[in-house]
Amino acid sequence: MYKDLESILASLISIPSVNPMGRTVNPELDFEARMTDFLERYFRELGVPFLRQPIAPGRDNIVAWLPAGKADSGAPIMLWEVHQDTVPVDGMTIPPFEPAVRNGRMYGRGACDVKGSMAAMLHALGRLANERPVNAASIILACAVDEEAGGSGARGLMTRWPELTASDGLPAMPAMSIVAEPTELNVVVAHKGVVRWRCRTIGRAVHSSSPENGDNAIYRMGRVVAALERYHREELRGREPHRLLGTPSLSVGLISGGA
Numbered sequence: 001m002y003k004d005l006e007s008i009l010a011s012l013i014s015i016p017s018v019n020p021m022g023r024t025v026n027p028e029l030d031f032e033a034r035m036t037d038f039l040e041r042y043f044r045e046l047g048v049p050f051l052r053q054p055i056a057p058g059r060d061n062i063v064a065w066l067p068a069g070k071a072d073s074g075a076p077i078m079l080w081e082v083h084q085d086t087v088p089v090d091g092m093t094i095p096p097f098e099p100a101v102r103n104g105r106m107y108g109r110g111a112c113d114v115k116g117s118m119a120a121m122l123h124a125l126g127r128l129a130n131e132r133p134v135n136a137a138s139i140i141l142a143c144a145v146d147e148e149a150g151g152s153g154a155r156g157l158m159t160r161w162p163e164l165t166a167s168d169g170l171p172a173m174p175a176m177s178i179v180a181e182p183t184e185l186n187v188v189v190a191h192k193g194v195v196r197w198r199c200r201t202i203g204r205a206v207h208s209s210s211p212e213n214g215d216n217a218i219y220r221m222g223r224v225v226a227a228l229e230r231y232h233r234e235e236l237r238g239r240e241p242h243r244l245l246g247t248p249s250l251s252v253g254l255i256s257g258g259a
Helices: 005-013 033-046 111-131 152-159 161-168 217-238
Strands: 050-056 059-066 077-083 100-102 105-107 138-144 176-179
Touching: 005 033, 005 105, 005 111, 033 050, 033 059, 033 111, 033 138, 050 152, 059 111, 059 152, 077 111, 077 152, 105 111, 111 138, 138 152, 152 161
Parallel strands: 077 138, 077 176
Antiparallel strands: 050 059, 059 138, 100 105
């Protein structure tokens, strides 16, 4: 389909695969179906086996694999994992889905996180499929959905791996993995977990000239935010730090309200 790395990356950037992350869904931009269809066409043209794993309506993981040749029957199995979705385009000052090269860098939504890495993996898989070098590992390329918000794609892949292995011919559990997050080539061996909460306070609206007759939901939320800040400062920061990750963190990231 595409032979050079730059063309692959430009194609990936031009395909919207936005994770709405709780925002109102825009059908023209959001979710990964268009990206998954592109990847399916790519794998078909390479002639490598693949499967689509439904995670949610219109959201499929897609996994391709390239077995080692007969001379490499004892070669290890390596997993390359990358996600299909991007963060939203809010605040961008350039057209997000029109890839542009300036000063040797390609710009567009997802160019760094993580379509650049996906392009590198697709290009490498294509070379391996065409050249079949001796002593190459067996490669599994897993392109997961929903990394930026819920992580349901990676969880679905992990929990259903034995089922996929038995029913679809996916190779056994890999011996090693490369996860294509932009870490500037720093080796990452630990990662914080996450719990996301959505809090809501309800009041009673009145005219602003007589607030004493109502119940201000914003004031109520202000007390919640202040309590969360105290909990972070007085409780979480005082815990024994993890040797790699430090102390637990808490962040209030978005607030809205009013009538």
